[in-house]
Amino acid sequence: MNTQSDPPEELQRGTAALVIAQAIRNDIESGRLVHGRQLPGTRSLAESWNTSVATINRAMAMLAEEGLVINRARSSRIVHNPAAETDRRGPRVILVGGYPGSGKTELGRIIARQTGWAILDKDTTTRPVVEAALEHLGHSPHDRESETYLTIIRPAEYEALMATLDENLQCGASVVVTAPFLRELNDQAWCDRLAATVAAHNGSLQVVWVYCDALTMHTYIRRRGAARDESKLAKWNEYVGLLDLAFAPKVPHARVDNSAGARPLQEQAKELLGKVVAL
Template sequence: MKTTQRPGWTPSRLREHREAHGLTLEAAGERLRQAASGHGLAVPAANFQTIWSHEQGAVYPGPHYRRAYCLLYQATEPELGFRPPLPGESQKAEIMISDLPAPADPAADNAAAQVIEEAFTKVSVGDISSGSPQALLRNRVVDAWRRRHGGGSPKPILVLVGGYAGSGKTEFSRFLSDITGWAFLDKDSLTRCIVERLLISLGGDPHDRHTELYLKEVRPFEYRCLMETAWDNLKVGTSAILSAPFIAELKDEEWFARLENRCAAKGVDVAAIWVRCDPESMREYIEFRGAARDAWKLENWEQYVAGLDVETSPPTAHVTVDNRLGSAISLADQTREALKRILS
């Protein structure tokens, strides 16, 4: 892929960062693999030919490479020249590790809580005012961190993280779970095998996610399994983060009101997060994961995208996370690294 196909891409920035770190092409590849492996990402081949092609602009790095580069060089995508910054997005990583207390400092937990609070604020769309749903959920996330370190409220919370395919909702859910210790429940991981077998038994395509057969006969049970698993956790006081599209659910204010009422009756808080992303980035993520269930979307991309509303959040969403061009997930990676440096 040529540079002209990626507006704002400056491949030479990668070489500049590699040389500033004193790395050869081979050493950069090894460090890149280590960075990916250490953060649970798909480990890239990262041989010296690939690194060279990225630095020369012959091949635009895929999402797993870009995340690994950001972790390796402790920099953002705009800083590494992958793209221009979004409006209001800093080109510099504002989490300065050297300014935070040393791990043995008694204030380390407070410093970590501040990093988490700042990261949550940055990825959320719009201002977070005191007492708003965004501020309340942010406080719960920080509270969960403190609870894992000896304090915090025991009241459980149910968090729904929704978004279109490839929006980054699963990665953002993992990030929240890493910080809070809340149970992470992914719809596909829980139900995919059963869904595929049920579709086959009904005479359908196991990878169907768009026909009436799936939408009417299978999808309701898929989401019911997800919600029942969440209730099993909440009943024993374990907060849960659910990752699923939740497109129909979060658009249905009556459905969400019933959920809020059920949670209130059981002494459980509830919050909804919508992960917003641009179509080009979503397609890139979908192509990278290579899931059979996405085949129809990719084969009928224009038709599929025409049915998406990427500019508007569902009316029930308490927080909208801006993951256009992967910006929120990149910040999440840096926040994880910052917390490791503070507390390790």
């Protein structure tokens, strides 16, 4: 009987090198291991796979024969997958922020329809899990003001959203990301980390802030009728008094105006995309 520390049965049958080569091949083809990246050393790989150095060398020899790995001096190896680097400009990221009811999701959808890029909206991506977690913790599923939501749930929402962005970048996919991003775009360190993540995948980043006056926001929020907005509408003047309508992100950004009487969002989106594609 195998103990918990024993290698899996298929490794014991002498196919360890094949299994390891296949796993690393899959990571290369899926973009988890990008072209030009240096792989861990032989001994490190042997420890992580609970196998021998000789087995790792056999797996690497297979990948080298396929041209997916280049062996260098002193057991140093790099990923070789130039076919994944055909678009030298890399993926595009348009990150759209704004207050609730500003029209940021609508702008994101318009951009996604015009480009065919993926759209990652925070509410769509995380709401079912957020509501279930809040109920489990004894809160209303529509709570967005309590200390529990702000200190426990909200950080996890954004962590999940940005992890999904990173996975798309690994695959070379351009993405439109929509969320309020109020704390995040006011945090220089967070903005720097975002820029570094995008740059690590040879991508380009465009931050967009959607401005909307209070009266127009009130109209949008009331019309959409979302339960999570009930507390805002019940104390509208108090809520608006806490907003900084002159807010601007800490990073270079484009500003889109979605107030009543402003130019149509579709027109502004087209103009914005003209600048993004030129990057």
